Amino acid sequence: MMPRLIPEQDEVMGILKRTGAYREGHFVYPSGQHTPHYFQMPLAFRYYDTARVLAVALSRKLRLEKDVSSALPKISIISPSPGGIPVAFAVREALSADQIYWAEREDGQRMFRQYVNAGEVNPAVIVDDISRTGEALKETATLVREMGTRVIGCGVIVRFNSSPDRIEIPDGDPIPVLSLANFDAKWYDTADACAECKKGAAEEHVRF
Numbered sequence: 206m207m208p209r210l211i212p213e214q215d216e217v218m219g220i221l222k223r224t225g226a227y228r229e230g231h232f233v234y235p236s237g238q239h240t241p242h243y244f245q246m247p248l249a250f251r252y253y254d255t256a257r258v259l260a261v262a263l264s265r266k267l268r269l270e271k272d273v274s275s276a277l278p279k280i281s282i283i284s285p286s287p288g289g290i291p292v293a294f295a296v297r298e299a300l301s302a303d304q305i306y307w308a309e310r311e312d313g314q315r316m317f318r319q320y321v322n323a324g325e326v327n328p329a330v331i332v333d334d335i336s337r338t339g340e341a342l343k344e345t346a347t348l349v350r351e352m353g354t355r356v357i358g359c360g361v362i363v364r365f366n367s368s369p370d371r372i373e374i375p376d377g378d379p380i381p382v383l384s385l386a387n388f389d390a391k392w393y394d395t396a397d398a399c400a401e402c403k404k405g406a407a408e409e410h411v412r413f
């Protein structure tokens with residue numbers, strides 16, 4: 206089955222809901238924050254069909270960027286963290302991109318998981334499943350530039366509206382953060398401020 210060109214945001218949220226990657230309810234984080242929604246994006250990528258629809262859609266958006274399409278297939282797909290690896294592999298497949306890498310945060314610093322020499326990494330497209338603050342994308346862009354590689358594109362499945370829609374590059378044009386869905390996240394710092402607590406909704410404690 207050929208997925209539709211680029212699904213609308215509602216359709217994307219429908220997929221996330223159906224697969225359990227997006228849930229509504231009353232969630233409490235270890236930080237003590239309360240929220241009425243919970244994303245666990247790998248749940249949408251556990252199924253071949255939904256992973257493919259999402260990855261093909263994101264790759265189509267990326268292809269519309271001239272910097273990306275003109276560099277294919279000699280590009281690298283880079284995930285900021287292990288969480289983005291399923292997205293990175295699926296997008297790499299859809300774009301027939303040459304390379305894939307992923308980073309990890311270790312001792313407060315983001316670094317490549319693989320040993321790589323400067324100059325080995327193709328012009329980079331950074332992809333992730335979800336961007337909540339934009340920090341991971343920004344740190345990864347910095348890491349890529351330190352390797353002497355250009356960032357030519359960036360895309361995520363879901364971008365919180367609180368997360369910037371572009372990555373600033375010190376000596377170049379900002380890179381737009383493409384997304385399949387934008388989401389208005391709600392957070393309450395305390396139970397007292399939480400609308401779900403006021404309704405008396407049962408709490409579910411989540412790990413992250």
Ligand SMILES: [Zn+2]
Binds near residue numbers: 240399400402
């Ligand atoms: Zn609450």
